[in-house]
Amino acid sequence: MPASFTLYELSADYRRALDELTAIEDLPEEAIADTLEGLQGAFEDKALNVARYIRNLEAEVVAIDDARKRMEARAKSTANQAKRLKDYLRLELERTGIKPKAADLALSVQRNPPSVRIDDEARLPADYLETVTTTRARKKEILEALKVGQIIPGAAISQSTRLVIR
Numbered sequence: 001m002p003a004s005f006t007l008y009e010l011s012a013d014y015r016r017a018l019d020e021l022t023a024i025e026d027l028p029e030e031a032i033a034d035t036l037e038g039l040q041g042a043f044e045d046k047a048l049n050v051a052r053y054i055r056n057l058e059a060e061v062v063a064i065d066d067a068r069k070r071m072e073a074r075a076k077s078t079a080n081q082a083k084r085l086k087d088y089l090r091l092e093l094e095r096t097g098i099k100p101k102a103a104d105l106a107l108s109v110q111r112n113p114p115s116v117r118i119d120d121e122a123r124l125p126a127d128y129l130e131t132v133t134t135t136r137a138r139k140k141e142i143l144e145a146l147k148v149g150q151i152i153p154g155a156a157i158s159q160s161t162r163l164v165i166r
Contacts, residue, residue, distance in 0.1 A: 007050055010043040051165045 005013075017039055021032045093099070093109050100107045118124070137155075146157045 005042070005046070007043070007046045010039070010046055014039045014043055051163075054163075055165060 014036070017035055021027060021035060089107070090109055093107060121129075142152055142155050143157065145152055146155060
């Protein structure tokens, strides 16, 4: 079989050959076995190559994630440095009252809009408090109940499959 066949095509060929060969009454069993063995070998080769490609992609995901973490750390460090320098510059401008200007920049200190600082939320009057409630399903408890045969409306046990590449 040419290497350009997809795994899906090889799988379909194997199933079709199995159905067709077993339908032939006078065909010797070794002929059936030889044909299926050849198709199985091509399928296994393709499946292993697909698994190798999956491993490469997963390794690439890890490398990209590591690079992303390094870049995030670098961005955070750079942002912190910019904030420290901005605070330093603001304090020195406030201290001196000087407002430097150039063709591309003009520096000044401005007041921010008023904001609220909460020192002790427990002392606030109830009129200024808001209660937030969240509801979520306790899936572990639901699973345990379903496993022992309890019927829970709106819930059912489901089980999926996953590929294991060792």
